[in-house]
Amino acid sequence: MRNDEYRGNSATEKMISLHHSHNPKPNQCTSLAVQRVGAPLPLVWSILRRFDQPHAYKKLVKKCTILGGGGVGSVREVALVSGMPGRMSRERLDRLDEENHVMIYTVIEGDQRLENYQSTTTVHEAEDGGSGAVVIESYVVDVPEGNTEEETRIFADTVLGCHLRYLAYLSEKLA
Numbered sequence: 001m002r003n004d005e006y007r008g009n010s011a012t013e014k015m016i017s018l019h020h021s022h023n024p025k026p027n028q029c030t031s032l033a034v035q036r037v038g039a040p041l042p043l044v045w046s047i048l049r050r051f052d053q054p055h056a057y058k059k060l061v062k063k064c065t066i067l068g069g070g071g072v073g074s075v076r077e078v079a080l081v082s083g084m085p086g087r088m089s090r091e092r093l094d095r096l097d098e099e100n101h102v103m104i105y106t107v108i109e110g111d112q113r114l115e116n117y118q119s120t121t122t123v124h125e126a127e128d129g130g131s132g133a134v135v136i137e138s139y140v141v142d143v144p145e146g147n148t149e150e151e152t153r154i155f156a157d158t159v160l161g162c163h164l165r166y167l168a169y170l171s172e173k174l175a
Contacts, residue, residue, distance in 0.1 A: 032138035039171035086112030
């Protein structure tokens with residue numbers, strides 16, 4: 001599902017209005033991606049909700065070490081694959097809502113380009129007559145000095161799109 005295809009889908013529009021409205025500061029940008037997944041919501045959520053295992057569907061993550069019990073407030077140290085701008089990211093789990101399928105995390109430290117990156121991910125049932133789920137991920141992030149909002153958004157959207165497409169592929173393969 002392309003980002004412009006969610007219009008008219010009331011469940012997707014509702015999730016966006018409830019969870020994906022960001023108020024960026026002047027030096028920040030924001031965007032969102034919508035990914036249709038041909039797999040049941042419980043399966044998709046079981047992969048996505050694992051804060052301690054982002055490498056399960058984020059192919060740009062080499063490994064992850066969790067600091068804390070894995071619940072809200074826990075921090076993970078993520079090692080990035082070579083070739084990425086940066087080697088590590090330290091991220092804090094801010095919210096994990098099992099009932100409403102919402103996860104929010106913030107990058108709190110690292111040498112990658114996404115400073116003060118905060119991600120909100122939600123999953124809901126597809127309602128267009130088909131089976132499956134819809135994953136929505138949005139973010140707000142600082143625009144690095146020397147970059148434009150557009151350059152920052154293109155970079156972040158590219159990484160986000162890779163992750164969501166692989167999540168869809170993996171979920172559909174497991175279904």
